[in-house]
Amino acid sequence: MKTSCISVDINVDDMENYSQAVDLLNEGEVVAFPTETVYGLGAVATNDEAVKKIFAAKGRPSDNPLIVHIGTFEEVSSYVEEISENARKCMDQFWPGPLTIVMKAKEGILAPSVTAGLSTVGIRMPDHPVALGLLQTLKKPVAAPSANKSGKPSPTKAKHVEEDLDGLIPLILDGGTTGIGLESTVLDVTVNPPAILRPGGVTKEMLEEVIGEVTQPTLSEQDRKETPKAPGMKYTHYAPNAPVYLVELDKETVGNAIHKLHQAGEVVALLGPSEYKELKSDHFFSFGHEGNVDEISANLYDSLRACDKTNATIILATTTSNEGVGAAIMNRLEKAAGRKWFQND
Ligand code: TXA
Ligand code: MG
Helix, strand or coil: CCCEEEECCCCCCCHHHHHHHHHHHHCCCCEEECCCCCCEEEEECCCHHHHHHHHHHHCCCCCCCCEEECCCCCCHHHHECCCCHHHHHHHHHHCCCCEEEEEEECCCCCCHHHHCCCCEEEEECCCCHHHHHHHHHHCCCEECCECCCCCCCCCCCHHHHHHHHCCCCCEEEECCCCCCCCCCEEEECCCCCCEEEECCCCCHHHHHHHHCCCECCCHHHHCCCCCCCCHHHHCCCCCCCCCEEEECCCHHHHHHHHHHHHHCCCCEEEEECHHHCCCCCCEEEECCCCCCHHHHHHHHHHHHHHHCCCCCCEEEEECCCCCCCHHHHHHHHHHHCCCCECCCC
8 A cells, every 4th residue: 555645734724634634534544643642543433444444554452442532522422421520621621632531432333443342432632733623624533543553652753654654554644743742641530539541741730630639550550450541551662672771860870871881782872861962872862951841752752763773772761750741751661661770780
């Protein structure tokens, strides 16, 4: 299959931009499109054959459900049994935006592959002119996971989608670099208190201001059987080819780590704040300025992907605080590293 990539101007509400994508989606095809978080790979969420093409292109395990994207508030009630008070408050406050709300699904409406056998469905309204324009023109719900090969970092640029899915999908809408760079927060409001299944741009602190207590299980808490979790969180994620090790955000510690690894004959790629460029790693990819979580989230996946274009045999990634958006960054970094930390002694 030939993959076309068309540039969409995010400032112009131009029907021409969407017509090809809308036609393909209506014909049961898949299309990659930008959102404010990462690029998604969409199919009409009521068409099971179309949705199965997403799983095939990504190589995604079939027990991992997809998020349903919508363009209007009104349609939510068509797909869920009930919009609880907490769900309503979150929708009013955070939509459109990087928050997926897991609710009880109405039976028999969405394609079975979307919910992967669960009785719930995650729904979100993206805050991106191209995604919203596409959804509102199509007037149908769109199931869309991140548009990467399963296991790889999510795409924040159209070229990342091309790297992973060229020849496997018919169309990529190129809307430039996505703003947030990390996937949406997934909040389950069917449990009490509501549980963050995946941290993201809408933080625990922001949610608690609107709906009171929410839980945010750490990765090790998620290992416990009774903890509510997203099926997808059990799989390897965001992983470049070379192994990733987390290292404390401290210049001396990182400098010593590089020295030690060099002595052991390793080729080291360092992902860290721009201030760490002076350290003698073989490859350096900047996360942005030290402590700026918005810059780190925007750069994280691009940096992880960039490592695959080098001859690095080991990747060191500096950590950040677990506060606010930091929780989402650390969640992705720990997954990318398989929770391995570099030990200096
Ligand atoms: O920002 C985003 O959320 C992006 C853009 C494209 O919208 N999408 C995205 O989708 O990250 P995906 O499929 O890569 O991640 C969805 C996560 C998975 O971990 C999945 O297991 C979880 O959400 N999930 C989806 N439906 C769920 C449900 N009903 N219950 C629990 N977890 C669910
Ligand atoms: Mg994903």
